[in-house]
Amino acid sequence: MDEYEISLALRRSKTQELIDSWSHTPAVLVDRHLEVLSSNPLARALSESFLVGMNLARFTFLHPDVVRTADCWEETAAQVAAMLRGSLERHDEDRTFLAIVGELSAKSWDFSGAWAGDGQPQPSGVANFLGTEAGDLTLSYHLTRVPDNYDDTLILFGPADDMSKTALGVLAS
Numbered sequence: 001m002d003e004y005e006i007s008l009a010l011r012r013s014k015t016q017e018l019i020d021s022w023s024h025t026p027a028v029l030v031d032r033h034l035e036v037l038s039s040n041p042l043a044r045a046l047s048e049s050f051l052v053g054m055n056l057a058r059f060t061f062l063h064p065d066v067v068r069t070a071d072c073w074e075e076t077a078a079q080v081a082a083m084l085r086g087s088l089e090r091h092d093e094d095r096t097f098l099a100i101v102g103e104l105s106a107k108s109w110d111f112s113g114a115w116a117g118d119g120q121p122q123p124s125g126v127a128n129f130l131g132t133e134a135g136d137l138t139l140s141y142h143l144t145r146v147p148d149n150y151d152d153t154l155i156l157f158g159p160a161d162d163m164s165k166t167a168l169g170v171l172a173s
Helices: 003-021 041-046 056-062 073-090 095-107 109-116 162-172
Strands: 027-030 036-039 124-132 135-146 149-159
Touching: 003 027, 003 036, 003 149, 027 041, 041 124, 041 162, 056 073, 056 095, 056 109, 073 095, 073 109, 073 124, 073 149, 095 109, 135 162, 149 162
Parallel strands: none
Antiparallel strands: 027 036, 027 149, 124 135, 135 149
């Protein structure tokens, strides 16, 4: 590993320690390709999309268990495509991006529609998580760029209503 890679690994390790300390706040760290680098147990209890190594774009558009009829699925799809598009604009020669976009374009009409949009990634929004051990949850989320590593994004979730607050508490315990 070169000096940059060592520094990046150390920063990500510190971010992982922080994520692990939040036992009542679902938290996920993704890289510029939307690959999950780390997540805490509460985030993983919400969705298998938050397992380390999972790619959020591939999960959103290709995973067979994703409920595309959910109230906010179109918003989620547009947000994921916008996050990927925004990152690609900063790294247009990145072969991994080209592979992800090519695969999704070939395999998912939903992705093609979302990719054709021109929306920018929103710093916050609402997401539904259906069928968790504590029932369905509606959570607000906030995207935060990690200092000293602008390509990594921390996604933090919180309850959007009282029922979700209760259900999130059940998941946390």
